Amino acid sequence: AQKITQxxxxxxxxxxxxxxxxxxxxxxxxxxxxxxxxxxSSGEMIFLIYxxxxxxxxxxxxxxxxxxQKARKSANLVISASQLGDSAMxxxxxxxxxxxxxxxxxxxxxxxxxxxxx
Amino acid sequence: xxxxxxSPRHEVTExxxxxxxxxxxxxxHNSLFWYRQTMMRGLELLIYxxxxxxxxxxxxxxxxxxxxxxNASFSTLKIQPSEPRDSAVYFCASSPGxxxxxxxxxxxxxxxx
Numbered sequence: 001a002q003k004i005t006q007x008x009x010x011x012x013x014x015x016x017x018x019x020x021x022x023x024x025x026x027x028x029x030x031x032x033x034x035x036x037x038x039x040x041s042s043g044e045m046i047f048l049i050y051x052x053x054x055x056x057x058x059x060x061x062x063x064x065x066x067x068x069q070k071a072r073k074s075a076n077l078v079i080s081a082s083q084l085g086d087s088a089m090x091x092x093x094x095x096x097x098x099x100x101x102x103x104x105x106x107x108x109x110x111x112x113x114x115x116x117x118x
Numbered sequence: 119x120x121x122x123x124x125s126p127r128h129e130v131t132e133x134x135x136x137x138x139x140x141x142x143x144x145x146x147h148n149s150l151f152w153y154r155q156t157m158m159r160g161l162e163l164l165i166y167x168x169x170x171x172x173x174x175x176x177x178x179x180x181x182x183x184x185x186x187x188x189n190a191s192f193s194t195l196k197i198q199p200s201e202p203r204d205s206a207v208y209f210c211a212s213s214p215g216x217x218x219x220x221x222x223x224x225x226x227x228x229x230x231x
Contacts, residue, residue: 035219045209045222091161105151105174106220108161 004109023092122223143212
């Protein structure tokens with residue numbers, strides 16, 4: 001069963017606008033972590049932001065924030081004031097098990113290709 | 119600090135040949151992961167190690183694939199014999215003992231002709 005769902009295969013956004021990339025997840029584990037990675041055309045995977053299932057506040061890292069809605073099992077990435085360099089593939093991912101878990105693999109969604117228009 | 123190091127960065131080989139991909143995780147990280155990325159299947163976890171011990175290899179496609187981690191600073195992914203459908207980008211990633219997120223290497227682009 002697919003545990004991470006990204007329903008937007010591609011998005012176009014005007015430069016300087018905010019953009020929300022959707023991610024929903026499914027798990028029965030009460031302890032889990034949610035991540036977003038960016039993959040530009042050069043191919044490297046860049047970690048952006050992390051949200052733990054017990055974190056009380058939404059995670060923020062510069063222009064990135066994670067809109068965590070636990071009851072809805074969603075973890076949308078919000079990029080404020082988009083820039084041309086934000087054009088890339090974005091992956092949502094989930095780790096089941098708490099931070100101390102020794103068996104902590106991460107499952108990735110299918111990705112959303114974001115294109116920023118000048 | 120050096121990140122995750124992978125070699126080679128590009129590999130072109132012929133069907134039937136053995137291919138060995140190499141990875142050096144970030145020093146101090148005790149979890150290591152091998153992923154494969156293709157257009158058709160996206161990013162797939164092949165196998166991951168914790169403290170040099172394979173924890174889950176359910177993603178390894180078939181017996182032609184094998185992975186080892188002889189010590190904390192080195193891992194290999196071997197394909198023998200290689201087939202054209204193995205063409206993909208193979209990523210290695212590592213994370214610290216209490217993993218929150220993984221650090222990815224630059225990947226190895228494998229082309230099997």
